[in-house]
Structures are given as structure tokens and as C-alpha cells.
Amino acid sequence: MIKKGIRRQIVMHYFIVVFSTLLLAEVIFLFAIRSYYYDSIYSHITQHIKLMEEYQKFITTSDDGRTDLANLLSNYKLNYTELQILNMQGDVLINSSEFQPDVSIKTSDISQAQSGNIGRWVGRQPITGEDVMAVSKMEQTNGQDTYIVRYVTSLERVNEKLLNVTLLATGVAAAVLALVLAFSLGLANSIVKPLNTITAVSAQMARGKFNVRIKGDYKxxxxxxxxxxxxxxxxxxxxxxxxxxxxxxxxxxxxxxxxxxxxxxxxxxxxxxxxxxxxxxxxxxxxxxxxxxxxxxxxxxxxxLQQNEMKVVFGRVDLKELLQEIMLNLWTKAEKRSIQLRLDSVDKPLVEGDANRLKQVFLNLVDNAIKFSHENSFIDLQVTFEGNNVVVKVHDTGIGISEDHLVKVKDRFFQVDPLNGGTGLGLAISQQLVELHHGILLIQSELGVGTTIVVRLPRLLEEEQAEGLQATPYELPDGDQGIHES
Known part of the structure; x- marks a missing residue:
């Protein structure tokens, strides 16, 4: 018995699907074979009746104008089949076997023959208890005498063949099921064994062993x-x-x-x-x-920021004025290394945001640019409009960042050059603060060439500026509450 689990589910599903399909196919196949045999017998008898009807037209009658029943029985007889001549009430007048029924025959083939059709009935013979097929047809001789010609043939040999076919089909189905069972077990094992391996390695990882790895070429x-x-x-x-x-x-x-x-x-x-x-x-x-x-x-x-507890006060912020203030704050630091800060800005690049937090972002970006720039170089601050956004670019021609470090530079605690000091949190904090302002922070850099940091923030449109400033509650992500001025 397969224990409960994915293996058992896969095997059971395959087995049930194939078993149901085979059962349906076998039932249809056996029904078709049975119908074929029975229809062949019926067709053979009806063809014989039609031939006898043509032959009967040339048979002479007795002196009194009545057809001799013995001659009729002799003319219509068929090998391996009992022939009965009945009157219209279903009483047997004569038959080809030694058994003479003493009661009227009331099977469905008789009623069909009485209505002018060729009747057919399959059932169990009351006298012998064997399965038979009866075919009946009403015949009229000399335009006056009407009889029912009834053929009764045994189905025992046919049923025996059908039984053999059924057993053969059942054996084939059992072999197919066994093959499917073996195949489904193999398929289940091919899935379950890797899962067991993965589960075991995952359990080790859960216990803190992160040096283990899942080995194997799984597909x-x-x-x-x-x-x-x-x-x-x-x-x-x-x-x-x-x-x-x-x-x-x-x-x-x-x-x-x-x-x-x-x-x-x-x-x-x-x-x-x-x-x-x-x-x-x-x-x-x-x-x-x-x-x-x-x-x-x-x-x-x-x-x-990690706990979504950062409080922000949103209001109208002029990024040009903000960057000018940052340049004044960092002028002394830049002057010590002979680095010149240059600003190129459009008029009134207004955004909706927290001035202190945005200042924190750009202070960090410009401070990093100074830290990693060469002496006697330039740092360009450019502010432009792009659609409904204000775009700020901080460009330097410093040492740049390699491709390997570029994908990690915004990760928390990561430092390109640990010797320069710091916590490695500056860019991670800047990234999250920009996202709090529904903006995007991008870094473009090439080692030995320089770095450009792009900050894209939603622009404060004229109709929004005309509404004035009014403090309203503002909900930060994950339910954090702050103050929002609009």
C-alpha cells in the first residue's frame, strides 16, 4: 500500500483515468462485437426468408388448395436452426424439432410479425434454459392461408465466443493497467524523490546551514x-x-x-x-x-523606513531652490578638493513632497558624487521637465561603478569602497524616500568614466499649485500615517 502523499495522488489519478478509459472502451468494444454477431445471425435468417418467399411462389399446393404444412416446413428449414410454423394466435402447428410447445408463444417477435414486420427476440428458452434468438415473419400462401414462420437458433456458441473475447479484452486491460501502474510509480518517484531531496536541503537551510546546496539537474x-x-x-x-x-x-x-x-x-x-x-x-x-x-x-x-514608520510632511517644494541650498551646504567640502558644483535648472521645478526628506536624498547623492570624484573636476546638477515629471540628474566624472557592483549598490549595507567609511545605507534610504514620493531613482555608471544618478518625481501641475496648501492626513504604505499638504 502506497502511503499518503504526492506519490499516491499521482498513481491514483493515473490509475483512475486509465481504468475509466479502458472500462468505457471495453464496454463499447464488447457491445459492438455482440451487436455484430447477433446482427449477422439475424441478417442470415432474414436473407433466407426472402429467398424462400421467392421460391415459394413456384410451389404447388394440395388438391384442396391448401399448402401442406410439412412441405412448408421442409422448404423453409435452415441448418442448425429450429423452424416453427405458427398460426396467427401464436400456437405452434408444426416444428422441426421433437419438442412441441403446449402453450401459445407470446414473445415480442410474434407481435412484430403479426403487425407485418420481421420480428426479432433474444432471450432464454423456457424449455432448455439456453439463450436463443427468435426471428418471425408472417407468410401468406395462395392468398388465403396465413402462417407465421419462426426461426429459433441457439446463441450458446456465440455467447461462448463473446465470453472468450471478453476474457481476452479483460486480460489486455489488466496488462495495460499494470503497465500504467508501473509507469505512474516511476513518474511519481521522478517527482517525489527530487522533492524529498529539496525538502531535506530546505530543512537544513531552515536550521541555519546556508552552505548546503541542492544538487542534481532537475528539469x-x-x-x-x-x-x-x-x-x-x-x-x-x-x-x-x-x-x-x-x-x-x-x-x-x-x-x-x-x-x-x-x-x-x-x-x-x-x-x-x-x-x-x-x-x-x-x-x-x-x-x-x-x-x-x-x-x-x-x-x-x-x-x-523598514518598519514603515517614517513620518513625512508633504508640501510644495521648489527643487531648484533646494539644490541651491544643498550646493551651499557642500561648497566647503567640494572646495577642499577643488571640485566645482554646477546647476542647470528650468524655472519653478515644483514637486509635492517633504522638503527635509528630499533634501536628505539630494544631500546624500551630491555628497557621494564629491566623495568619489577626482580633484579639479566638475559635478553637474541638471533639472528638466519630462512630461508630467521633474527629472534631476547628478552627474560626475569620478571613479565610476563596475557592472558587478552596480546591481548591488542600492542594497542595504553595501559599500563599493568600505575604506571610505559610512554605513552603506545612504543609497538604500534615498531609494526608499524617492519611492515614498512616488518617484524613481536610477543609477547609470561606467567604471573609470563617471556616474549619473537620475531622480524622477511627479511634477506639481499649475491647477494643483492654484489650490494652495492645506494640511491633510496622508497614509503611507502599509497603513503608516503622516501629514500631507496639498
Missing amino acids: YELGELASTLNYMAQEIVRSNQVKDDFISSISHELRTPLTSIKGWSETINSGGYDPEETKIGMEIITKETERLIGLVEEILDFSK
């Missing part, structure tokens, strides 16, 4: 499933590695400013210092503290 959906699970394990391993790298990196990022703060704090507390040295130490403590705050805020922002 179709099973192959896709195996490939997907292997890819999942590979991505989990990669994510864990990225997470570990992030923890290592953020630990270093946090340790450096904390070490500076601690060192200068101890120096100041120890006494014996001059005012100029104290000023330098306090500036370093302030700078490193701001750096720590920035790192913590970046991590907190990412956490809020």
Missing part, C-alpha cells in the same frame, strides 16, 4: 524550485556577509570618534593645558559628536 518547475532555493541560500549568505561587514564597519566608524572624544575629554580633565589647545579639543569633540549623531540618525532612518 522544468522542479529545476526552477531548486535554483530558487539555491539562489535564496546564496543571497542569505551574501546578506549575512554584508551584515557582518556592516557591523565591522559601523563598529570602526563609531570607535574612531568615540576614541577622539574620550582622548580629548581626558586631556581637558587632566588640567595643565592652554586655552588654544582647549579650543582645538572642543572643536574636535563637537565635530566627532556631530559625526556620531549623523551615523545614528542614518541607522534610525533606515529602521523607520
